[in-house]
Amino acid sequence: MRIRWLAVAGMAVLVFASRARSDEPINLRVLYAGDPKNARTADFRSFLEKHFTKVGLADYLSLGQAETKGYDVVILDWPGLPPRDQAGFRHPALDRNYDRPTILIGGGSLGVGRSQQLKLDDMCICLGDAAHDIVATHEIFRRPHQILIDFEERQTPQHYRSWPNGGRLGETMKVWKIQQRGWSLGNPLDLSYMPGMVSDPCGFTDSPDCEFIASGINMKSPEAVAIGRQGNFLLWGFYSPPTDLTPEGRKCFVNAICYIKKFDGQAPLVRKTSRFSARQLALVLASGFKAVSDREWFMNSQPEPLRKDPEKLAELHRTLREMYRGQFPEELRRLFGDDPEQYIKYYRENLEFLRPGPGSGISFVLDEDVKGLGLSNRKVELLDRCIGMLAKGEQPDRALRILKRYTTEDYADAKDWRTWLETYRDRLYFTDVGGFKFMIAPESMRGATGTATDRPEPDSEDPVVACAEVSPGQVQAGESLDLVVRVRMAPNWHIYAADGTSAPGFPTTLKLTLPKGVEPERGWTYPEPSRGIDGQRIYEGTVEFRRKLRVDREAARGSVVVSCEFGYQACDLRSCRLPTKENLEVKVEITERSDTTPSP
Structure with a gap:
């Protein structure tokens, strides 16, 4: 069966013809x-x-x-x-x-x-x-x-x-x-x-x-x-x-x-530190071990010429199974033995706390410093938390270890770290492949770095990953801040535009819940949608929804939580998931004003 699609703005069609037929060379x-x-x-x-x-x-x-x-x-x-x-x-x-x-x-x-x-x-x-x-x-x-x-x-x-x-x-x-x-x-x-x-x-x-x-x-x-x-x-x-x-x-x-x-002129930002540097490979390894542990599945999945040689096939099966098992850390082998489901469960639960381990193969270890805080090591929220800890003298050694481990900076005090973070916040991205570091994108890519920091990475199981961020993360009473809801979709997946659709697709919705003393200054700024293959207005790739907030001069000082209910429906070429709502939260630190001007 064949299905023909062509993406044409403003049209919902099934069969299209090529429109660029000029004989003039480009x-x-x-x-x-x-x-x-x-x-x-x-x-x-x-x-x-x-x-x-x-x-x-x-x-x-x-x-x-x-x-x-x-x-x-x-x-x-x-x-x-x-x-x-x-x-x-x-x-x-x-x-x-x-x-x-x-x-x-x-x-x-x-x-x-x-x-x-x-x-x-x-x-x-x-x-x-x-x-x-x-x-x-x-x-x-x-x-x-x-x-x-x-x-x-x-x-x-x-x-x-x-x-x-x-x-x-x-x-x-x-x-x-x-x-x-x-x-x-x-x-x-x-x-x-x-x-x-x-x-x-x-x-x-x-x-x-x-x-x-x-x-x-x-x-x-x-x-x-x-x-x-x-x-x-x-x-x-x-x-x-x-x-x-x-x-x-x-x-x-x-x-x-x-x-x-x-x-032209845009050389790569990141160079691979090794062939096995991305943490998702830990899950790939565990899933591969599960597959080769299923002897019947393995035999049936091999090319037909190889299946005709049972002895050779059996030897390949034994070799691959031992190869997969041997790549797990010795500590995990002692805990989980030959049970692939335990390895998969472990890596899924700890994916956001992994960092490179010893050895040249697929080697990752648990970062206990980060797991103890319950924050992903590839989210800017971790930097905010550690800088706050450093400023308050709460576990300063741990905070400094984390900051230096996941950045290329070497500051000693919280003030310098805070200045650096607020200067580059909307240009930061985290790269596993480039060395498990937060890096700074060029000025021309300001605001376009959500492809890296909003982890976990979307995939076919969880095709939409959203997070809320504020800039600056620390704001004085009486000042404004920007709320960003950043949404990243797995390849070939999309959600529907916030301004409604012309078909049954569920439009994207955003509903704020703000703490006392924090109010919106204006409405949402939506990203520009594209047209899907069925003509509907959709978002794909990475998009951002922005809203300006203002903190009242009399707002209580300290940490408050800004919440946003994010509603969407995820679809690909094969199917659509049921409409979903997620509650996104981000902390804002409200501080005293640095001036002495009395309130009006």
């Missing part, structure tokens, strides 16, 4: 760096020259940074895996200041991701022919070509169920075929055609320079990144050259080239 200068001796280069050259005003060619292996000047977009590609030397896979000579808009195609460019320590890594060279969990309202599906997303139903890969929340997946899933020819997940041992590449989804969006755009049928994760962006780099994980893409796939590739041009 005014962009594109440099393609590949293997000059391979027919693949000629394929790309012919395709690019039809669509762009200037096309240059370069050798991927010898490309230098200076050669990219004079071009708007650079495409890095290689037929198959690039050759190796003693340092690893060869790649263009690009330094960490490289900021030209660049597209990485499939696994041929994996050396770039490694040398640049990008989140766009080579998690797996195992991407097939179709995309799924598509952020269908993203610009690369809309401009300059409107893309016809022709969904078809396929069997959900069995191994997807071994990932956290994978058990919730249906028997089939909607996919969009991008390649006409290519490697097949149904016959993974046939390498006559190169597989594409996916990147690790764990921690991928924990910095504001990253976007998940689509996953694709692969041998790892249902959430793996097949199309995504980090800074000036965009991964187009599908390996096929233009002639082997579907017509809509080719148009989408043109759109991707146009889209990445917008990020």
Whole structure:
């Protein structure tokens, strides 16, 4: 069965046609760096020259940074895996200041991701022919070509169920075929055609320079990144050259080239400290251990050629099970033994208190300092609490340990810490991948850092995560403050706009409950909604609802709580959840005025 969708503003339609059909080349200068001796280069050259005003060619292996000047977009590609030397896979000579808009195609460019320590890594060279969990309202599906997303139903890969929340997946899933020819997940041992590449989804969006755009049928994760962006780099994980893409796939590739041009000069903010640095990997490990502990499931989930060799399959099962179990800390192995459910329960309950442990693999330990406060180590509220503790002399050693552990600062007194926090509050983001630290985003990204601080991270089980914040967190009586309700949605999920919908979708609602002495100054400022594939006004990605509050001069001094009831309905392409209401709370510290002006 096929379902056709196209996102067109203001229209609720099922079948659409591409609207950008001009034969005029797009005014962009594109440099393609590949293997000059391979027919693949000629394929790309012919395709690019039809669509762009200037096309240059370069050798991927010898490309230098200076050669990219004079071009708007650079495409890095290689037929198959690039050759190796003693340092690893060869790649263009690009330094960490490289900021030209660049597209990485499939696994041929994996050396770039490694040398640049990008989140766009080579998690797996195992991407097939179709995309799924598509952020269908993203610009690369809309401009300059409107893309016809022709969904078809396929069997959900069995191994997807071994990932956290994978058990919730249906028997089939909607996919969009991008390649006409290519490697097949149904016959993974046939390498006559190169597989594409996916990147690790764990921690991928924990910095504001990253976007998940689509996953694709692969041998790892249902959430793996097949199309995504980090800074000036965009991964187009599908390996096929233009002639082997579907017509809509080719148009989408043109759109991707146009889209990445917008990020000229925006080098990545975060570099991966290791391949196993995001805390979600602890849950992945526990869920994987559960899957391999189920012998029947494991046997049935393997490719058919492997199932024909029972002895080899049994040995693989034993090896993988011991490998998974051996990665848990010894203390947990003593407590939980071979019970995977206990590991899963432990990591779910303590996810917000984990930090990197010893060793080079998937290693996380419990931060007892943070757990004792009951606050996530990736929420700004923790910094507020610790600075307050330091100012009051409450467990100052513990407060200072936490502040220095999760920031790059080294202040000694609470006043300096408070000044730093209030200066950068709306530019702070927390990154697991970048070293378990609060980092400061560039001024141009002020207010856009909610992608990282509002944890836990949304996923298919909890697709909407909301939190309330105030700025400043400490306010003098008689002054104003900003309340922000920040909402983050998992890829391919949305909620409905606050100003109502034209269909049964439940609109977003916000209802304040304020303490005595605190009043709203004005109404809510809502984010600009987009149009969903059914024409309804929706929010997706990360959005913020803002309201200005004012503290009365006579308000009681001390800590008060501001509450907001947040109502929403979460939907994806498959289904809608029941409408939900959450009560969000944030503490405000009201202090004496620093002036001596009497109250009027």
